[in-house]
Amino acid sequence: MSQLLFPDSFGDIIRILISAPLMYFAVVCFIRLSGKRSTSQMNNFDWVVTVALGSLVGSGIILADVTITEALLAIGLLLFMQWCLTSLIVRSRFVADLAKAEPxxxxxxxxxxxxxxxxxxxxxxxxxxxxxxxxxxxxxxxxxxxxxxxxxxxxxxxxxxxxxxxxxxxxxxx
CATH class of the missing domain: 3.30.240.20 (bsu07140 like domains)
Incomplete structure (x- = not known):
């Protein structure tokens, strides 16, 4: 029962105390850099990115075998891919039709x-x-x-x- 309530070591607590604020501030900076689109009302692909971001942040904070650098690299790459896709959507009707539904x-x-x-x-x-x-x-x-x-x-x-x-x-x- 104590394994369910308490971490294996004090090092796990220290890692979380360090990684959570770092991940939080890094994600805030990434979102700021990627623009308002990242936090706007969501269409399908925005929703997928948001869910994936939540998973990556959680993994970077909780999982000992996922380093902060790995999680931040994955988050940055995901937001960059979203930025590229939204840029293509604006420039290409074909890409827009593939990625977005019609009203x-x-x-x-x-x-x-x-x-x-x-x-x-x-x-x-x-x-x-x-x-x-x-x-x-x-x-x-x-x-x-x-x-x-x-x-x-x-x-x-x-x-x-x-x-x-x-x-x-x-x-x-x-």
Whole structure:
């Protein structure tokens, strides 16, 4: 039982006391260098990087056979790869199409597009919740609900919108 509660040696505690602050400050610096994208609302590949970062930080702090240098090198490489990919996405439509999902129209003129919602596995409850969060109380007040690439729902109330608006051009379903 004591093996579950206490480390094998005092050296393990010292290693954690040293590695945790070093890893923390290094990751903060890496995130700052890699830009806001690393901590923004996440799409699929941002999520993968975030989960991997958490695992690498934990490994560098807890595991004796993973050195701080190895963990920091892996973290730096992962963030550099994310930076390269996001740079390619901005420059190449082909890479963007491979890496990122398209936004999808889920509600049009107050009517839930059941086929689109089902395909995206978004329930009517989730749509109605987003409508409420947007300060509206009825689907009849909604022109469009769009599932964005980061899985957030954008609710656009009924106004003088035109489907030719630039921001709506890449939404699947228009």
């Amino acid at each position: 999808r129209l889920l509600v049009e003129n107050g009517q839930i597009l059941k086929r689109a919602a089902s395909k995206e596995r978004i329930s009517e409850r989730e749509i109605k919740s987003a409508v409420r969060e947007a300060g509206l109380i009825s689907l009849s007040d909604v022109q469009w609900v769009i599932l964005e690439t980061d899985a957030s729902l954008t609710v656009l109330p009924k106004k003088d919108y035109s489907p030719q608006n630039d921001a709506l051009a890449n939404v699947r379903g228009f």
